[in-house]
Amino acid sequence: MRTLLALLLALLLCSSCLAVEDSLLDAIQQVESGGKADAVSRAGALGSFQIMPKTWTWIWKDLIKDKTYADPKYAFSPAIARRAAKAYLDWAKKRLDGLGLTSQDCLIASYNCGVGAVKKYKGIPPYKETQDYVKKVNRALESKRHDSNRNSSKTDKARSKKNTMPVRQPSGH
Numbered sequence: 001m002r003t004l005l006a007l008l009l010a011l012l013l014c015s016s017c018l019a020v021e022d023s024l025l026d027a028i029q030q031v032e033s034g035g036k037a038d039a040v041s042r043a044g045a046l047g048s049f050q051i052m053p054k055t056w057t058w059i060w061k062d063l064i065k066d067k068t069y070a071d072p073k074y075a076f077s078p079a080i081a082r083r084a085a086k087a088y089l090d091w092a093k094k095r096l097d098g099l100g101l102t103s104q105d106c107l108i109a110s111y112n113c114g115v116g117a118v119k120k121y122k123g124i125p126p127y128k129e130t131q132d133y134v135k136k137v138n139r140a141l142e143s144k145r146h147d148s149n150r151n152s153s154k155t156d157k158a159r160s161k162k163n164t165m166p167v168r169q170p171s172g173h
Helices: 002-018 022-033 053-063 072-076 078-098 104-113 115-121 128-162
Strands: none
Touching: 022 078, 022 104, 022 128, 053 072, 053 078, 072 078, 078 104, 078 115, 104 115, 104 128
8 A cells, every 4th residue: 555655646746747837838928929819920930829830730740649729720729729838848848857957947948949959058058039038938937926926915814804803892881
C-alpha cells in the first residue's frame, strides 16, 4: 500500500512539474493580443495566442492528434486557441527540460522564437524582440499575481467583516 501511495504521489508531483500554469497562458495571451480573439498580426499569426497557420496545423495534427480543429480558422476561438497554446508549451517544456533549460524564461522565449533557437543559444537568444517579449510576459505575470493577491486580501477582509458579530452597546438603563 505504501508503494502505491508513493507512486501516486510521485506521479502527481511529476505531472504538476510538467504542466504549464494557467497564469502563464493568461500572460502570454495578454502580451500576444491583449486578449483579442480576432487578432491577426502583420506576419499572419492568428487569434488571441497569435499562432502561425502552419504551426497551428502541426499542433493539432501532431501534438494533440485531433484533426477536428487543424484548420487555422479555429485559431479565432479563445478556448480552442488556449488548448493549442497549452499543447505547444507542454511540448516545448518537455524538450527544454530534457536539455536542462528548465527556467520559465526559456519556455517563454521558446513561444516567441521557437525551441530550436533557445536550444541553439542554451538559453534566451540574443534577439531583442525575444528578450523584450520575455520581459513583457514576466511583467504581465507579475501584474496578475499582484492583482490576485490584492483581490484575495479584499476577499479575506470582507470575510472577516462578515464573520464578526456586532458588539452590543449597553443601554443607558
